[in-house]
Amino acid sequence: MMLTASSGHKGLPSMPAVSRTPVLSVRNVGVEFPTRHGLLTATEGVSFDIAPGEILGMVGESGAGKSLTGMSVIGLLEPPGRLSAGEIWLESERIDTLSLRERQRVRGRKIGAIFQDPLTSLHPLFTVGKQLCETIRYHLGLDKKAARARALELLNQVGIPGAEQRIDHYPHQFSGGMRQRVVIALALAAGPSLIIADEPTTALDVSVQAQITALLKQLCRENGTAILLVTHDMGVIAETADRVAVMYAGRVVEIGPALDVIQRPRHPYTQGLMNSIPSLKIRAEALNQIDGSMPRLDSMPQGCAFHPRCSFAGPRCAKQRPPLAAVGENMSAACWLHQGGVNGDA
Amino acid sequence: MLAFILRRIASAAGVMLTVAFLAFLIFRFVGDPVDMMLNEQATQEQRDALRERLGLNDSFLIQYGKFVARAAHGDFGISFRNQQDVSTLIGERFPATLELVLVATALSLIIGIPLGVITAIYRRSVLAETVQFASIVGVSLPSFALGIFLILLFSVKLGWLPAFGRGETVDIGFWSTGLLTSSGRRALILPSITLALFQITLVLRLVRAEMLETLRTDFIKFARARGLPNWIIYFRHGLRNCLMPVITITGMQIGNLIAFALITETVFQWPGMGMLFIQAVTFVDIPVMAAYLVIVSFIFVALNTVVDLLYGFVDPRLRAKGAMGASHAAA
Known part of the structure; x- marks a missing residue:
C-alpha cells in the first residue's frame, strides 16, 4: 500500500504506483512570497501522495516549509504567500484551483485541521459544544438536536470523560491535553478523509503528547482517515507515521517508509537529523548537531541547498541540484551520493 | 461573584462620598450663601435666623453629613436663582x-x-x-x-x-x-x-x-x-x-x-x-x-x-x- 512519491524526472511526478487512488496527491507544489525585493521562493517541487488511512509524517527544522505545505493543502496560506506552481488533488478532485466558496466546502468537510496550540485554537467565548455544533450543522446540515448528539459522540470518541457535562464547558475549563482532544473532535466533526495536523503535540506536556499521538493513530485506523502530520519531533514520527517525508529548505529531500527513513536514512541531512536525537542509553558529552543553519530564502546556495553543511559534499553538489529519485524500494532521496556520485558532472 | 459585586459597590460608594465632599466644598469656597440669598437690607437677626435654619452653625463634618444624607434622598436644596427645588429642576x-x-x-x-x-x-x-x-x-x-x-x-x-x-x-x-x-x-x-x-x-x-x-x-x-x-x-x-x-x-x-x-x-x-x-x-x-x-x-x-x-x-x-x-x- 505504500506509494512512491516521485519519479526521477525533475518536475514530472509519477502517477501512483498502486491502482488505489490516494486521498491526497500533492504534485510539484511551490509556495512563493512576493516582497519588495522580488519573489521569494519558500517551497518548490514538493510532491507526495497519501493513501487512505495512512499517516504521512513531514519533518524538518523551522522554516523548511512543512507548515506552508500543510497550509497550502487546506488553502489557508497567509497572504501574500501563494501557490507558485503545481497541483493538489483530493480524492480525484483538483482543489488548488477551486473558487474561494468551493474551497470552503472542502475545508472542514473533507479536510480537517489540527493546529499547534490548543489554547488559542478554540474560541474562548463559546462553549466547546457550540463550536462543535456550528461546525457540524454547517457542514452536515443537521438540526440542533442531531448536531448535539453528534457532538457528544465525537467528544466520547476522542476520549473526553463526562462528555455530557463537558459539552457545555468553555475552553478555559479544559486542560491542555483535553483541549487538544476537543480540537481533534472539531477536525473530525464532518468526517473528513484527510486531517492536516500541524505540530499537534508541540505545545503539550510530554506525558500528554503520547496520549494525543496514540489517539490520532487510533482514530486514523478506526475511521480510515489519512493524516498529514507536520512536526519537527522525530519521536512523534517514529511512534505514529507510516511514511516520512523530510523537508529541507523548501524541498522534500527524502521520503519513504518510516522505519527505513529512521533506521537507514539515505540523505546526509536525514542522517544528521537522526543523529541529533538524544538517546538515553548512550549518554554523550555533547549532543550531536548539524553544523551551520538552514539557508535563508533570499540566499539559497546554488546546487544542493544542503551542501554547505554536508560533510560528504563534492564539487557537483555546489553546481547542480539533485532531483528526488528512487534510491531503493519505496525510498526516494535527493542526493548525488545515491545518483552517480558527488564528483562528476552530470 | 457576590463578593465581587459587593466590592464594586463599596468602591463606588467611596467614589461618590469623595465627589459629594467636593460638591459640598463649593458652598464654602464660593462665599457665604446667606449673602447670596438675602438682599442687602436684611437685618442681622434675619441673617442669623437664616444661618441657623440652613444649619450653617453646625460643625463642618455635621454639615457634610447632612448634605450627604439629603443628597442620598435626592434633596439638593433650593435653587438660588428661581427658588425651586433643585431636584424638581433636574427632574424636568x-x-x-x-x-x-x-x-x-x-x-x-x-x-x-x-x-x-x-x-x-x-x-x-x-x-x-x-x-x-x-x-x-x-x-x-x-x-x-x-x-x-x-x-x-x-x-x-x-x-x-x-x-x-x-x-x-x-x-x-x-x-x-x-x-x-x-x-x-x-x-x-x-x-x-x-x-x-x-x-x-x-x-x-x-x-x-x-x-x-x-x-x-x-x-x-x-x-x-x-x-x-x-x-x-x-x-x-x-x-x-x-x-x-x-x-x-x-x-x-x-x-x-x-x-x-x-x-x-x-x-x-x-x-x-x-x-x-x-x-x-x-x-x-x-x-x-x-x-x-x-x-x-x-x-x-x-x-x-x-x-x-x-x-x-x-x-x-x-x-x-x-x-x-x-x-x-x-x-
Missing part, C-alpha cells in the same frame, strides 16, 4: 438629556460597529480607506461647528428640520418624552447626529482595531480551517471577541455624553441638564451646580459598575467560580 431636565444621549449612543453603535467590521475586513479597499479618512475628520470636527453647520443646511436652507427646542413632549408619569410625537422625534434628529458623530468614529475605529487584532488570532484561523463561512467568522467569532472594549468605551461614553452634551444642548437650545448647568454657572446658582456635579458623577460611577458586571456575561473566563481569573478544571 434630565429626561431630555437622557433621551438625546441614548439616541446618540444607539446611532453610534448601529453605524459604528458594522462600519468598523467592514473596514477591518476590506482594509485595503478604497471604501475602507475613505471611511477611515472620514473618521479622522469626524474625530477632529468640534461638535458645535457640526451642529451649526447642520442647522444651516437642514433648518435654514432646506427647512426640513427644526433648529432648536425639543418639539412636543408627552408626560409618562414623571418622565417627559419626545419620542412619541413626530415633532419631538424630528427635533431629536439634528442634535443626536451632532452628538453621535464623534461617538460613531470612536466606535468605528475601536471596532476596526479590535477586529484587525482578532482576525490574526489562531481561533479565527482555526475557524477558517473548519470551513465556516465568512459571515459566521466575522460577525459571530470576530465581533464577539471585540465586544469587551466596545462595552467599556460605550459605558464610559454615555457618562461623558451626559456630562458634555451641554455644548450640543446650547447649540440646539435643548432643554436638558447641560442647559440647566450653563444657566446655573451664569447665575452662580451653587445648589444646582453641586447637584449637577453629584448626579453626573453618580451616572459615571453607576455605568462603570454596570460595565464591570457586564464583563462577566460577555467573557465566561471572568465568571469562573472562585477566583476572577481562569480556573483550570483538571481533566
Whole structure:
C-alpha cells in the first residue's frame, strides 16, 4: 500500500504506483512570497501522495516549509504567500484551483485541521459544544438536536470523560491535553478523509503528547482517515507515521517508509537529523548537531541547498541540484551520493 | 461573584462620598450663601435666623453629613436663582438629556460597529480607506461647528428640520418624552447626529482595531480551517471577541455624553441638564451646580459598575467560580 512519491524526472511526478487512488496527491507544489525585493521562493517541487488511512509524517527544522505545505493543502496560506506552481488533488478532485466558496466546502468537510496550540485554537467565548455544533450543522446540515448528539459522540470518541457535562464547558475549563482532544473532535466533526495536523503535540506536556499521538493513530485506523502530520519531533514520527517525508529548505529531500527513513536514512541531512536525537542509553558529552543553519530564502546556495553543511559534499553538489529519485524500494532521496556520485558532472 | 459585586459597590460608594465632599466644598469656597440669598437690607437677626435654619452653625463634618444624607434622598436644596427645588429642576431636565444621549449612543453603535467590521475586513479597499479618512475628520470636527453647520443646511436652507427646542413632549408619569410625537422625534434628529458623530468614529475605529487584532488570532484561523463561512467568522467569532472594549468605551461614553452634551444642548437650545448647568454657572446658582456635579458623577460611577458586571456575561473566563481569573478544571 505504500506509494512512491516521485519519479526521477525533475518536475514530472509519477502517477501512483498502486491502482488505489490516494486521498491526497500533492504534485510539484511551490509556495512563493512576493516582497519588495522580488519573489521569494519558500517551497518548490514538493510532491507526495497519501493513501487512505495512512499517516504521512513531514519533518524538518523551522522554516523548511512543512507548515506552508500543510497550509497550502487546506488553502489557508497567509497572504501574500501563494501557490507558485503545481497541483493538489483530493480524492480525484483538483482543489488548488477551486473558487474561494468551493474551497470552503472542502475545508472542514473533507479536510480537517489540527493546529499547534490548543489554547488559542478554540474560541474562548463559546462553549466547546457550540463550536462543535456550528461546525457540524454547517457542514452536515443537521438540526440542533442531531448536531448535539453528534457532538457528544465525537467528544466520547476522542476520549473526553463526562462528555455530557463537558459539552457545555468553555475552553478555559479544559486542560491542555483535553483541549487538544476537543480540537481533534472539531477536525473530525464532518468526517473528513484527510486531517492536516500541524505540530499537534508541540505545545503539550510530554506525558500528554503520547496520549494525543496514540489517539490520532487510533482514530486514523478506526475511521480510515489519512493524516498529514507536520512536526519537527522525530519521536512523534517514529511512534505514529507510516511514511516520512523530510523537508529541507523548501524541498522534500527524502521520503519513504518510516522505519527505513529512521533506521537507514539515505540523505546526509536525514542522517544528521537522526543523529541529533538524544538517546538515553548512550549518554554523550555533547549532543550531536548539524553544523551551520538552514539557508535563508533570499540566499539559497546554488546546487544542493544542503551542501554547505554536508560533510560528504563534492564539487557537483555546489553546481547542480539533485532531483528526488528512487534510491531503493519505496525510498526516494535527493542526493548525488545515491545518483552517480558527488564528483562528476552530470 | 457576590463578593465581587459587593466590592464594586463599596468602591463606588467611596467614589461618590469623595465627589459629594467636593460638591459640598463649593458652598464654602464660593462665599457665604446667606449673602447670596438675602438682599442687602436684611437685618442681622434675619441673617442669623437664616444661618441657623440652613444649619450653617453646625460643625463642618455635621454639615457634610447632612448634605450627604439629603443628597442620598435626592434633596439638593433650593435653587438660588428661581427658588425651586433643585431636584424638581433636574427632574424636568434630565429626561431630555437622557433621551438625546441614548439616541446618540444607539446611532453610534448601529453605524459604528458594522462600519468598523467592514473596514477591518476590506482594509485595503478604497471604501475602507475613505471611511477611515472620514473618521479622522469626524474625530477632529468640534461638535458645535457640526451642529451649526447642520442647522444651516437642514433648518435654514432646506427647512426640513427644526433648529432648536425639543418639539412636543408627552408626560409618562414623571418622565417627559419626545419620542412619541413626530415633532419631538424630528427635533431629536439634528442634535443626536451632532452628538453621535464623534461617538460613531470612536466606535468605528475601536471596532476596526479590535477586529484587525482578532482576525490574526489562531481561533479565527482555526475557524477558517473548519470551513465556516465568512459571515459566521466575522460577525459571530470576530465581533464577539471585540465586544469587551466596545462595552467599556460605550459605558464610559454615555457618562461623558451626559456630562458634555451641554455644548450640543446650547447649540440646539435643548432643554436638558447641560442647559440647566450653563444657566446655573451664569447665575452662580451653587445648589444646582453641586447637584449637577453629584448626579453626573453618580451616572459615571453607576455605568462603570454596570460595565464591570457586564464583563462577566460577555467573557465566561471572568465568571469562573472562585477566583476572577481562569480556573483550570483538571481533566
